[in-house]
Amino acid sequence: MAIIDETDRKILKELQRDASLGLESLGEKVHLSRNACWRRIKALEDSGVIRGRVALLEPGKVGLGLTVFMFIRTSSHDANWLTKFARATSDMPEVLSAYRMTGDLDYLIRARVSDVAGYDQLYQRLINKIDMSDVSASFVMEELKETTELPL
Structure with a gap:
């Protein structure tokens, strides 16, 4: 630190x-x-405290009005699968973040897409790139808070 x-x-x-x-x-x-x-x-x-400086865009104004959380379970828990998954998600611009989780879920993806059809396209591309035992999704109905500011 x-x-x-x-x-x-x-x-x-x-x-x-x-x-x-x-x-x-x-x-x-x-x-x-x-x-x-x-x-x-x-x-x-x-020192790496500041990683970069960016412009924050209004997602709806650039055609990405739907936030989706994808919940991933896998039956494979080896380094090769994780490498393949990390590569697949990093190559998909709709995927804003991907996390390896504790608990019932193995991985969580947060993505921005245009609509449900856009989500389906993302889903189809993801399942074509990597084997998963279960994928489910939830769509954000209302964004109550989203920030990039860390509490300093």
Whole structure:
């Protein structure tokens, strides 16, 4: 774990809210000079605390209005299967995240698709790439909270 001080936390909070902030504006918000902000951001990037800076899109406005959670069970629990599964999911742009789980589920996928037909296309591509013993899905009816901000 990287060691970050309170000023780094302030910088990170501001960048999580708006990564497009200029160094002048950011410096004003965290009470640092432009150069001091730049040095701290560079150090946070070099240490891997900041993985990247992105634009957050409105999914419905780009034709991806449906969030689906796919629940995967497999009868194969070996390294080869996991490698194949990881490769298959990473090659599918609709898959936003994939997790290996504890408990009743083996894997959980969160994906964004246009509609139920888009989900079916994703499902068909996934089952053609990898053997699974059970796949079920739930569709999000209403998004109550979704954020990329980590609680610092």
